[in-house]
Structures are given as C-alpha cells and as structure tokens.
Amino acid sequence: MTLCGNGTIKLMPGTAGNVPGALVTNWSGACTDISIEGITLDGNASQVTAASMVAINIVDSQRVRIHQVRVHNNNVGQAGGIYLRRSGSSTSAYGCKESQVTACYVQDVAFIGIQAERPTGLSSRGTT
Numbered sequence: 001m002t003l004c005g006n007g008t009i010k011l012m013p014g015t016a017g018n019v020p021g022a023l024v025t026n027w028s029g030a031c032t033d034i035s036i037e038g039i040t041l042d043g044n045a046s047q048v049t050a051a052s053m054v055a056i057n058i059v060d061s062q063r064v065r066i067h068q069v070r071v072h073n074n075n076v077g078q079a080g081g082i083y084l085r086r087s088g089s090s091t092s093a094y095g096c097k098e099s100q101v102t103a104c105y106v107q108d109v110a111f112i113g114i115q116a117e118r119p120t121g122l123s124s125r126g127t128t
Contacts, residue, residue: 001026001031001033001034001035002034002035002036002037003024003035003036003037003039004035004036004037004038004039005038005039006038006039007039007040008039008040008041008042009023009024009039009040009041009042010041010042010044011023011042011043011044011047011048011050011053011074012044012048013044013047013048014047014048015044015047015048015049015050015053016048016049016050017049017050017051018051018052018077019052020052020053020054021050021052021053021054022053022054022055022056022057022083023041023043023053023054023055023056024036024041024055024056024057024058025054025056025057025058025059026058026059026061027057027059027087029060030059030060030061030062031058031061031062031064032061032062032063033062033063034058034061034063034064034065035065035067036056036065036066036067036069037065037066037067037068037069038067038068038069039069039070040069040070040071040072041055041056041069041070041071041072041074042072042073042074043055043071043072043073043074043075043076043079043109044073045073045074045075045076045079045108046073048076049076050076050077050079051076051077051078051079052077052078052079053074053076053077053079053080054074054079054080054081054083055071055074055080055081055082055106055109056069056071056081056082056083057083057085058083058084058085058096059084059085059086059087059090059095059096060086060087060090060092060095060096061084061096061097061099062096062097062098062099063097063098063099064084064096064098064099064100065099065100065102066082066084066099066100066101066102066104067100067101067102067103067104068102068103068104069082069104069105070104070105070106070107071104071105071106071107071109071113072105072106072107072108072109073108074108074109074110075108075109075110076110077110077111078110078111079109079110079111080109080110080111080112080113080115081106081109081112081113081114081115082101082104082106082113082114082115083112083114083115083117084096084099084101084115084116084117084119084122085115085116085117085118086117086118093118094118094119094120095116095117095118095119095120096116096119096120096122097119097120097121098120098121099116099119099121099122099123100122100123100124100125101114101116101122101123101124101127102123102124102125102126102127103125103126103127104126104127104128105127105128106127106128114127
C-alpha cells in the first residue's frame with residue numbers, strides 16, 4: 001500500500017464517540033510494504049469529540065515506511081499520533097517488523113506521539 005502526496009487528510013467535523021479509531025489504519029489484517037509519505041494528518045480537534053482517534057495505526061505489518069508525515073491538532077481525549085503495534089487479536093508477541101519512521105513531525109496530540117509496540121527492526125531518525 002502506498003499513500004503519498006502533498007495533501008491533508010482531516011478528520012470530518014462532528015466525528016464523535018468513545019470507540020478507538022484512526023484516520024489511516026490496517027486494523028483488519030497485516031500488510032507488507034506500506035509506504036506513507038509526505039502527507040499531513042489533521043485531527044481537527046476544535047470540530048470533533050471523538051475521544052480515542054489516532055492519526056496512523058499500523059498493526060502486525062512488515063516493511064512499514066512512514067516518512068515526512070506531519071500529525072497535528074489531534075488533542076481530544078486520548079487521541080494519538082503514529083502507532084506501529086500489535087492488533088488486539090494478534091497471537092504474536094511482537095508488533096511491526098523492519099519498519100522506519102523518519103523525518104516526521106508530531107505536534108499537539110493528547111496521548112502518545114509515536115508508539116512502537118514491541119517492534120522487530122525499527123529505525124527512527126529525524127522525528128520530533
């Protein structure tokens with residue numbers, strides 16, 4: 001999967017609820033060779049009440065590359081930034097494998113900015 005460009009993905013005004021969600025995710029199954037690059041994810045905090053929205057939530061995947069992504073304005077409840085982790089149904093002890101988070105900027109999130117849950121082979125550089 002590749003998601004790239006100079007655009008912005010913005011959470012729709014009026015989004016509400018307490019069920020966890022994400023602007024970008026593969027929650028229903030593992031992926032291989034994911035690239036998310038050069039985009040902005042805006043949580044639209046002043047227009048939503050969704051309490052557990054994460055910008056990027058990638059689970060159980062291999063060769064994930066997140067590069068020059070900007071996450072901001074996601075500060076409602078336990079909203080988060082960039083998560084590389086295990087899914088709730090995973091039987092593995094580990095999350096994503098052979099992944100990179102580089103030159104990303106995460107600002108104004110309510111909970112975790114960048115999470116790598118039990119990664120195997122993670123590289124992170126130039127990320128704030």
